[in-house]
Amino acid sequence: xxxxxxxxxxxxxxxxxxxxxxxxxxxxxxxxxxxxxxxxxxxxxxxxxxxxxxxxxxxxxxxxxxxxxxxxxxxxxxxxxxxxxxxxxxxxxxxxxxxxxxxxxxxxxxx
Numbered sequence: 001x002x003x004x005x006x007x008x009x010x011x012x013x014x015x016x017x018x019x020x021x022x023x024x025x026x027x028x029x030x031x032x033x034x035x036x037x038x039x040x041x042x043x044x045x046x047x048x049x050x051x052x053x054x055x056x057x058x059x060x061x062x063x064x065x066x067x068x069x070x071x072x073x074x075x076x077x078x079x080x081x082x083x084x085x086x087x088x089x090x091x092x093x094x095x096x097x098x099x100x101x102x103x104x105x106x107x108x109x110x111x
Contacts, residue, residue, distance in 0.1 A: 029056030030092040030102035042109045046079045051090050059092040059100055081110045
């Protein structure tokens, strides 16, 4: 058990020595902007997400999240949102689907 504790201390020290950016997404120079819907707009349960992606050195596409939940197979429409406030986030990704630092989000109110 002492060996496990010592190993955890060493691993923790290595992680801390790597700095605060050790877990940060790569900034490849990409930029993402959501152009529609706009902040605070009232929408139905289904809404088209219009965005601009300025690709940096690695970005090939974006991923979409609603309230932190990945929208697998997303093709530009978010469907079936319940009534209330929701955050829609679009994040740049590379060819291997690794998310990059560029992201944009908007808060909408579903009626």
